[in-house]
Amino acid sequence: MRSLFRAAFGCFLMLWLNTGTAADSGWLQSPQNTHAKVRLQAQPADANAQHTRLLLSVSLEKGWKTYWRSPGEGGIAPSISWQNAAVGKSATWFWPTPSRFDVAGITTQGYHDEVSLPLVFAGKTPETLSGTLTLPVCSNVCILTDYPFSLDLRKSTESEDFSREFAVAMGKVPIAQGLTDKASAGYRSGSLQIDAHRAQGWQKPELFIDTLEGSAFGKPVVKVEGEQLRVTLPVTDEWGDDAGELSGKTVSVVLSDNGLAQQMSLKVGALPAQSVKGIALWQVALMALAGGFILNLMPCVLPVLGMKLGSILQVAERDRQRVRVQFLASSAGIITSLLALALLMTVLRLTHQTLGWGIQFQNPWFIGLMVLVTALFTANLLGLFEINLPSRMTTRLATQKRGGLAGHFAEGAFATLLATPCSAPFLGTAVAFALAASLPVLWGVFLMLGAGMSLPWLMIALWPGLALRLPRPGRWMLRLRLTLGFLMLAACLWLLSLMQNHLSVQTVIIIAALLLLVLTVASARHYGVRSTAAVTGGGLIVAVIIFFGLTFSSGKPSGRDEIRWQPLSEQAIEDALAQNKVVFVDVTADWCVTCKANKYNVLMREDVQKALTENHVVALRGDWSLPSRNITEFLQKRGSVAVPFNQIYGPSQPEGEILSPLLTREAVLQGLKKARGAE
Incomplete structure (x- = not known):
C-alpha cells in the first residue's frame, strides 16, 4: 500500500513540475x-x-x-x-x-x-x-x-x-546605453584618452578595452572630477615600441561603475591641443617665451655667454653697428637651432620614436660630437690655435678677430645645444604641450622658445651701448679669456663623463687624461712651462675649493646620499599609497644639469635627507640617462617630456603634486608634510 502511494505521488510531481532538460x-x-x-x-x-x-x-x-x-x-x-x-x-x-x-x-x-x-x-x-x-x-x-x-x-x-x-x-553582459550619456576618445602620441559624463556622478568606475590591431594598451589611469570621468591609457605597438597613429580608428570599450556596465564603440579623434594641460594656446606661447629667456640663466649656457662677451672685447673697433650685427647673427643661430629641434621632433613623431627635451644626450654619437666641439672651443679660448677660414666657408668654430658672421651664428647655435640638458621653469609645460599638439603648433612653440632665449641677445642688438660699456681692451682680457677657457674645459669634461653610460669608466678616464695631457703640452709650448704649471696648479686649487664647498654646503661632509632609493614604477606608487605612505618621485638623468643642481643644492641637504629617510616615506627614482620606455611612458602620463621631474604622493595627495623643475628645500619639505596630511 505504501509503495502504491509513493508511485502515485511521483506521478503527481511529474504532472506539475517542469521536466524539460537542455x-x-x-x-x-x-x-x-x-x-x-x-x-x-x-x-x-x-x-x-x-x-x-x-x-x-x-x-x-x-x-x-x-x-x-x-x-x-x-x-x-x-x-x-x-x-x-x-x-x-x-x-x-x-x-x-x-x-x-x-x-x-x-x-x-x-x-x-x-x-x-x-x-x-x-x-x-x-x-x-x-x-x-x-x-x-x-x-x-x-x-x-x-x-x-x-x-x-x-x-x-x-x-x-x-x-x-x-x-x-x-x-551580466554590458548594455548598449544607460551608464553614460556622453563619451569621446582622443589620441596623442603614446596615450589614449577617454572622457565620459554621468549626471549621477561616479563611484568606482573601471574601463576595459578591446585589443586594436597593431596596438597594445597598458593599465588605465582613472581620474574623476564630479560628473566628468577621464581615463588615460598608455599605448604601444605589439612589440612594446611607440604606437602608430590611432586617430580615425574605432575602439571598443566597456565602462562599468557600481555594478552597471555599458559597451561602447568610440571613434578616436585627435586630442585637442588645449586639453593636454587645460591651458590656452596664448598661455603656452608666453610660457615658451619665458622658459626660453630663463634658459640664459642656466649654467649650461654661461660658458657660451662668456664667449660672446669675449668676442666683443676682441673687436678692435668696437662700433655699435658691428656689435649689433654680431648679436643679431647669434640670435639667428639660436632661433635656427630651435627650429632644427622642431624639425627633429617632427621626424621623430612621424616615425613614432620617443619625444622629449634633451633626449639627444641619450645618443653617444651626439655626446661625442659635443665633446669634440667643446674641446676645440677650449683650445681656442686658451689661445692654443686661431681659425681664420676663407670668407666663402660657411662655418667657423670659434670667435676670431676678423672675418664674417658665421662664427657668431655658430655661437648662438652652440648655446642652444648646451641649453637642452637644462629644464627651466615654464619650459617643461610648453614643450610637453608642443609635442602633444599639432605640427603647426609644435613649430610655433619652438619658435617662441627661440625668441625667448634670444631676448637678451636681441636687447644688446637693439642697444649696443650696453655691451660697449665694458672696459677697454687690456691685459685683463687674457686672464678673462683663460677663465672662459677653463669654464669651457669643465663643460667638455662634464660631457665626456656622460660617456660612462656607453663606454667603460676606464676608457672615459683614459680619454680625459689624454685630452688634459694634450692641452697641457700645447699650453706649455705656447706660454712656457712655468706659466702653464702656475695656471694649472691654481686651477686645481680652485677646483678643490669648489668641490669641498659644494660638499659641505649640502649639510653632509661625506657627500653620501643616505636616501634608500627604490626603482620607479606605477605599481610601486600604488603599493606605497595602499600602505598610507608618502611617495617622493625623482626622475633624473646624468646629462641633466638642472638635475645635478637639484641634487646638490636640495636633495643632499641634511634636513631633506632626514625627511626622505623617514619610515613613512618611500623614495622612488627613475633614470632617463639612456632611452627607457617605462620612464618615457611615466612622464607622458603626467604631461611631461623633460627632466628633472619630481612629484609627491600621499594620503592627502593621492593624485600627486608636481614640483617645479628647480627644487627648493622649502618646497620639498612642505610638499612632504602636505601629502602626509600634517599641518
Whole structure:
C-alpha cells in the first residue's frame, strides 16, 4: 500500500513540475588541470530551431583566473574549435563584465571564481554540437586545457532552469546605453584618452578595452572630477615600441561603475591641443617665451655667454653697428637651432620614436660630437690655435678677430645645444604641450622658445651701448679669456663623463687624461712651462675649493646620499599609497644639469635627507640617462617630456603634486608634510 502511494505521488510531481532538460555535457574536468571545471548546456530557442542558445560555465579554484575576450597585456581568450566550421561562424559570444588583474607590472582582464558565457547561434543548427573548448587558466603559472564535448540537441527540450541561468548570464553582459550619456576618445602620441559624463556622478568606475590591431594598451589611469570621468591609457605597438597613429580608428570599450556596465564603440579623434594641460594656446606661447629667456640663466649656457662677451672685447673697433650685427647673427643661430629641434621632433613623431627635451644626450654619437666641439672651443679660448677660414666657408668654430658672421651664428647655435640638458621653469609645460599638439603648433612653440632665449641677445642688438660699456681692451682680457677657457674645459669634461653610460669608466678616464695631457703640452709650448704649471696648479686649487664647498654646503661632509632609493614604477606608487605612505618621485638623468643642481643644492641637504629617510616615506627614482620606455611612458602620463621631474604622493595627495623643475628645500619639505596630511 505504501509503495502504491509513493508511485502515485511521483506521478503527481511529474504532472506539475517542469521536466524539460537542455543538452548538457555535465561538469568536465581534465586530469592535467584540477584547478578548473567546465560545463556546456544548449537548447534551441524556438520550435523551428532557427536560434540556439548555449551556456558555457566555468568554475575556478580560489586564486585562479581565466581571460576576457581581450586579455590585455598577457594571456589568451577562451575559444571553441567547432567540428562543423559553419557553426562557429554563426555563433555570437556574449562576455560578462570582467575584472582587472595586475601582476608584476602586467595588467590583464578576465574572470575569477565562476563565470558563465552565453552564446547564440543564428540559423538552423546541426542536431549535434561538437567541438573542443580551449580554456586558459592562470595563477602563478598558466595552464592551457582542451575539453572535447558533444551536445545532442535532439534530447533537448524546453527547460525553465536553463532559461533562467541563461537570462542571469545575459544580465551580466554590458548594455548598449544607460551608464553614460556622453563619451569621446582622443589620441596623442603614446596615450589614449577617454572622457565620459554621468549626471549621477561616479563611484568606482573601471574601463576595459578591446585589443586594436597593431596596438597594445597598458593599465588605465582613472581620474574623476564630479560628473566628468577621464581615463588615460598608455599605448604601444605589439612589440612594446611607440604606437602608430590611432586617430580615425574605432575602439571598443566597456565602462562599468557600481555594478552597471555599458559597451561602447568610440571613434578616436585627435586630442585637442588645449586639453593636454587645460591651458590656452596664448598661455603656452608666453610660457615658451619665458622658459626660453630663463634658459640664459642656466649654467649650461654661461660658458657660451662668456664667449660672446669675449668676442666683443676682441673687436678692435668696437662700433655699435658691428656689435649689433654680431648679436643679431647669434640670435639667428639660436632661433635656427630651435627650429632644427622642431624639425627633429617632427621626424621623430612621424616615425613614432620617443619625444622629449634633451633626449639627444641619450645618443653617444651626439655626446661625442659635443665633446669634440667643446674641446676645440677650449683650445681656442686658451689661445692654443686661431681659425681664420676663407670668407666663402660657411662655418667657423670659434670667435676670431676678423672675418664674417658665421662664427657668431655658430655661437648662438652652440648655446642652444648646451641649453637642452637644462629644464627651466615654464619650459617643461610648453614643450610637453608642443609635442602633444599639432605640427603647426609644435613649430610655433619652438619658435617662441627661440625668441625667448634670444631676448637678451636681441636687447644688446637693439642697444649696443650696453655691451660697449665694458672696459677697454687690456691685459685683463687674457686672464678673462683663460677663465672662459677653463669654464669651457669643465663643460667638455662634464660631457665626456656622460660617456660612462656607453663606454667603460676606464676608457672615459683614459680619454680625459689624454685630452688634459694634450692641452697641457700645447699650453706649455705656447706660454712656457712655468706659466702653464702656475695656471694649472691654481686651477686645481680652485677646483678643490669648489668641490669641498659644494660638499659641505649640502649639510653632509661625506657627500653620501643616505636616501634608500627604490626603482620607479606605477605599481610601486600604488603599493606605497595602499600602505598610507608618502611617495617622493625623482626622475633624473646624468646629462641633466638642472638635475645635478637639484641634487646638490636640495636633495643632499641634511634636513631633506632626514625627511626622505623617514619610515613613512618611500623614495622612488627613475633614470632617463639612456632611452627607457617605462620612464618615457611615466612622464607622458603626467604631461611631461623633460627632466628633472619630481612629484609627491600621499594620503592627502593621492593624485600627486608636481614640483617645479628647480627644487627648493622649502618646497620639498612642505610638499612632504602636505601629502602626509600634517599641518
